[in-house]
Amino acid sequence: MNDVTRHESQAGVTARNSHNSAMRPPVDIYEEDNALFVVADMPGVTRESLKVEVDDNLLSIEGEMHIDMPEGITATYAEAMAQRYARRFTLSHEIDTDTIEAHLEKGVLQLRLPKKERHKSRRIEIKAS
Amino acid sequence: MFGDLRRFDTGVSPGADWFRQWLDEILSAESAADIRSVPRGSFPLINVGRTDDAVRVYVLAAGLTTEDLEIHVQDNVLTLRGRRDALPRDDDSERKRPIFRRERFDGEFVRSIGLPDGIDVERAEARCHDGVFEIHLPKREELKPRRIEIQAA
Numbered sequence: 685m686n687d688v689t690r691h692e693s694q695a696g697v698t699a700r701n702s703h704n705s706a707m708r709p710p711v712d713i714y715e716e717d718n719a720l721f722v723v724a725d726m727p728g729v730t731r732e733s734l735k736v737e738v739d740d741n742l743l744s745i746e747g748e749m750h751i752d753m754p755e756g757i758t759a760t761y762a763e764a765m766a767q768r769y770a771r772r773f774t775l776s777h778e779i780d781t782d783t784i785e786a787h788l789e790k791g792v793l794q795l796r797l798p799k800k801e802r803h804k805s806r807r808i809e810i811k812a813s
Numbered sequence: 814m815f816g817d818l819r820r821f822d823t824g825v826s827p828g829a830d831w832f833r834q835w836l837d838e839i840l841s842a843e844s845a846a847d848i849r850s851v852p853r854g855s856f857p858l859i860n861v862g863r864t865d866d867a868v869r870v871y872v873l874a875a876g877l878t879t880e881d882l883e884i885h886v887q888d889n890v891l892t893l894r895g896r897r898d899a900l901p902r903d904d905d906s907e908r909k910r911p912i913f914r915r916e917r918f919d920g921e922f923v924r925s926i927g928l929p930d931g932i933d934v935e936r937a938e939a940r941c942h943d944g945v946f947e948i949h950l951p952k953r954e955e956l957k958p959r960r961i962e963i964q965a966a
C-alpha cells in the first residue's frame with residue numbers, strides 16, 4: 685500500500701520479503717445453520733488475487749491488495765503498511781473441508797464451513813429423575 | 814466546541830486491541846501524539862500519498878458502498894463519516910448464534926485527517942472499488958512545481 689513496499693516489489697525484491705509484511709485481516713467467526721462462518725475484511729483484494737486453501741486441517745487465507753497508484757507517488761502517511769493480507773486457522777474435525785464456500789464482495793471475504801452430517805448438533809433431552 | 818471534540822472519537826478498536834493500545838501508550842509516553850492520531854487498527858485505515866499535482870487519500874473500508882461513506886473537506890481537514898454493520902442482524906432471537914470472534918469494526922465511525930495546504934477542493938473526486946475508496950485532491954495550479962527558465966543575460 686505505501687510506496688515503499690510498492691517500489692520494492694517493482695525492484696524485484698524476493699517474495700520472502702513481502703511475505704514478512706502481511707497484514708492480519710480482522711475476522712468475525714460465528715456459527716449458524718450447522719456451519720461456521722468466517723468473515724474477513726480484506727479491502728483492495730480482488731477475486732483473482734485472493735487465495736483460500738485448506739491443507740489437512742489448516743485453513744489459510746491470503747490476498748494481494750490491488751490499488752492503482754500513479755507513477756511517482758510518495759507516501760506521506762500510512763496506516764496500512766503492507767500490500768498483502770494473510771491469516772491462518774486450524775479447523776476441527778467436524779468441518780467438511782470439501783464443501784467450503786467462499787464469497788468476496790467489496791473487500792469482505794465470507795467463508796462458509798459446513799459441518800459434516802454426522803456432527804450436526806442433536807438436542808439431548810434431559811429426563812426427569 | 815464539544816461537537817468538535819467528537820470528531821476524534823473513533824471508538825474503541827475491535828478485538829483484542831487493548832494490547833496494542835497499551836503498547837502505543839508505553840511507546841509514545843515521551844513523545845507528543847498528533848492531535849488527530851488514532852490507535853492502530855482503527856476503522857477505516859487511511860493511507861495518504863502525494864504526487865506533483867495532487868494528494869491522494871486511500872481509505873480501506875471493506876464492505877462499504879458509495880452511499881455508506883460521507884466525505885467532507887473543510888479548512889484542510891478531511892472528514893470521513895459512515896456506518897458499517899459487521900454482521901447481518903441476528904433476527905432469530907430465540908436461538909442466538911454462537912460467536913467465537915468479533916474483530917471487525919461494527920457501527921458508526923468518524924475519522925478526520927489534516928491535509929496539506931493548497932488543495933483545490935472544487936476539483937476533488939472520489940471513487941471506490943473492492944472496498945477501497947480513492948480520493949483525488951488536486952493541488953491548486955499556482956502551487957504545482959514549475960520549471961523556471963533561465964534567460965540569457
